[in-house]
Amino acid sequence: MSTNTNQHPTLTGSEILWATLAGEGTTTVFGYPGGAILPIYDALRKFPTIHHVLVRHEQGAAHMADGYSRASGRVGVCMATSGPGATNLVTGLATAMLDSIPIVAITGQVSSKVLGSDAFQEIDITGITLPVTKHNFLVTRAEDIAPAVREAFQIARSGRPGPVLVDITKDAQQASALFDFDAAKPHAYRPHPMLRAESSSIREAVELIQQSQRPIILAGHGIVESGAEKEVIAFAEAHQIPIASTLLGLGAIPAAHPLSLGMMGMHGESWVNNAIQQADLLLAFGMRFDDRVTGNLTKYSPNSKKIHVEIDPSEINKNVRVDVALIGDLKEVLNLLQPLLSTDNGQLTTENPTHQWLDTINQSKGTAAVRDIINLPDNGHLYAAHVINDIWHEAAAAGRLEQTIIVTDVGQHQMWEAQYFKHEAPRSLITSGGLGTMGFALPAAIGAKTACPDKDVWVIAGDGGFQMTAAELSTIVQENLAINIAVINNGFLGMVRQWQETFYDKNYSASPILSPDFVLLAAAHGIAGANVSKRSDVTPTATKARTSNQPFLINFQVEKEDGVYPMITPGSALHEMVRRPTNDPLLELPEED
Amino acid sequence: MLHTFVALVQDKPGVLTRVASLFRRLNINIVSLTVGESERADTSRMTIVADAPENAAHRIRASLYKLETTIDVDEVNRSEAVVRELCLIKVAAGPNQPHGLHSRSQIFELAQVFRARVVDLAPESIMLEMTGSASKIEGLLQVLRESSYTVLEVSRTGRMAMRRGHHTTRVLKALGTPGNNPSAPTENPSPSAQDLTDDEILPTEFDEE
Secondary structure, X not given: OEEOOOOOXXXXXXXXXXXXXXXXXXXXXXXXXXXXXXHHXXXXXXXXXXXXXXXXXXXXXXXXXXXXXXXXXXXXXXXXXXXXXXXXXXXXXXHHHHOOOOEEEEEEXXXXXXXXXXXXOOOOHHHXXXXXXXEEEEEOOHHHHHHHHHHHHHHHHOOOOOOEEEEXXXXXXXXXXXXXXXXXXOOOOOOOOOOOOOHHHHHHHHHHHHHOOOEEEEEOOHHHHHOOHHHHHHHHHHHXXXXXXXXXXXXXXXXXXXXXXXXXXXXXXXXXXXXHHHOOEEEEEOOOOOHHHHOXXXXXXXXXXXXXXXXXXXXXXXXXXXXXXXXXXXXXXXXXXXXXXXXXXXXXXXXXOOHHHHHXXXXXXXXXXXXXXXXXXXXXXXXXHHHHHXXXXXXXXXXXXXXXXXXXXXXXXXXXXXXXXXXXOOOXXXXXXXXXXXXXXXXXXXXXXXXXXXOEEEEEXXXXXXXXXXXXXXXXXXXXXXXXXXXXXXXEOHHHHXXXXXXXXXXXXXXXXXXXXXXXXXXXXXXXXXXXXXXHHHHHHHHHHHHOOOOEEEEEEXXXXXXXXXXXXXXXXXXXXXXXXXXXXXXXXXXXX | OEEEEEEEEXXXXXXXXXXXXHHHHOOOEEEEEEEEEOOOOOEXXXXXXXXXXXXXXXXXXXXXXXXXXEEEEEEEOHHHXXXXXXXXXXXXXXXXXXXXXXXXXXXHHXXXXXXXXXXXXXXXXXXXXXXXXXXXXXXXXHHHHXXXXXXXXXXEOOOEEEEOOOOOOHHHHHHOOOOOOOOHHHHOOOHHHHOOOHHHOOOOOOOOO
């Protein structure tokens, strides 16, 4: 590192990269070295403030950056070499793209002189990742590295967040250039001209809200991304509007809040889905009417007016036609809306305008309770729902609930988690919603624990998904991370099996899955573990894991052919739910000796 | 139905792919796409004509906005914009053609009526250049074919559109800087401009439809 007269040092491209990452506040990078990124790894030792986590597969690196970002709100950074290293990132980038998670991926690329020649480990990664990134860059000159990386960070976190990839050729890493962090600052983030809530629309929204008798808020991930949790709660309380959550919206509103109803959608609570169908006004806050939350679109909430508050104009009228679109940052829009609502006509009516509506919903909640698996006594069989609910009780009893992050994989256990783990704090549930990426949980938990070392981090994964990325157990040990792992083991790809049971005449094609002894597998990595197959062992083992200060794996041997209910089958409307039969033979199995 | 989008985009490698990829992803066919330099430095203007359902227009426009390389997007229709296309037509015109020695003079006449220009003469063919609305170009092609001429080759640019009257893009309005750097663009001619020699520069006056 030599310094020239301008006070700006002349650095190699590799050094510029690390200096820029450090300047953007990066303290952790998840990555895997290789030929085309060796100059960058060589320069790493000069930047002691940055900790590099060596992953076991680049997909893990992208999920870790993702989990890091979801847990902390900061931009996660991952790194891989050219060719196979870069292509291995793709699933992780797509996961982040579908859930609007800000991450920056750095990839090495072959030298610019041989670009396009099918050189060893050359792949057109900017071409490949075009649809799965918010934006990407190919950088071929050292002097372009700092501006590209700084712009990548800005794009990743501004507007609707998302992943950004920066591909840097090896000759750019090796060449030298002046490094001026401030001069590399991108132009101020300029919101698109479409990004402003029209005042006429705001007036229409106010009118609709004032006329409504049966309003409901649909709380999405945008609440967390906008940091609008307080505003949404204040809004709901002021107008006594019940709140239904999407999967990624869970935790934005404390589950214990009296207006919080729970999750909507395909495996949402029956009273939530019924309320959405009966409502006369939907207030969609930072959600995108995904097909998993609407059911049959032609029958979706047929009698309601719809107000959509959304930062991405391309989401408006994409799936559901809305009456009023308020485009902008949720927090800002609510701050515009709230004063108009309270001052119009003097005061709000003293009598709660929605109490009848809230009573109706509560009644339907009470009726649903009898079908709830959670209310069934211990009959000697271990149900995944009970396991997850007991882990929640255990954390709550220890007063650690708000300090607990659950990272789930994808499948039945993910839905049971959403139903039976009551999240009280934003960013306390990390899950792949949009892409539904199996294998997400373990690496994402490593990212979450790295970002929030003082929190209790639980992986809840199925036996199928866990095996997809189980190699990262070794990363946990190398990084000495006290992550608790609950494998919900039913010997099946459970969600696939449930669909085959419902729609394919119980033809269990390729859904039974053989697993290794997970406790032995953990032991091979030097990780302690336990097998649990009795309900009475769940809580003590969870306590042991939580308090061990070491990574701990619990293999929960659960009921093999359990189902997630309610369930909305494809083509059905939101209220046409398949409910757990009250005479479900599963629930009446006699106790075994 | 046909939608016409006019987009102001950064003049950088890969921008065209991003725009085209968006239509590919939506499974929407691009009818025509023209790109060339604009009044602003380092900025291209694209006219994209796409065949898409009526309700898809908003989403396409919003998705175009979402691209980091897009500066502004407008959707225009015939009544509020001037829409033009440039076409080169090579017609067989030699002594062996059905019209024999008269074929050339008849093509000259047709060209005059349609305000097309003869830009190349070869022993066996004539090349015509014509600018106008798509329907006018199709009209000339139809007349040529119906008059038993053999059209050897047709090359069309696809539509270009510009909103009528005084119009500044909203972005420029918002920035308060109409025309960032009006003198700059000539330094870096876009490929479509490079293909035209000096005497083939587009006529500046167009007859109205």
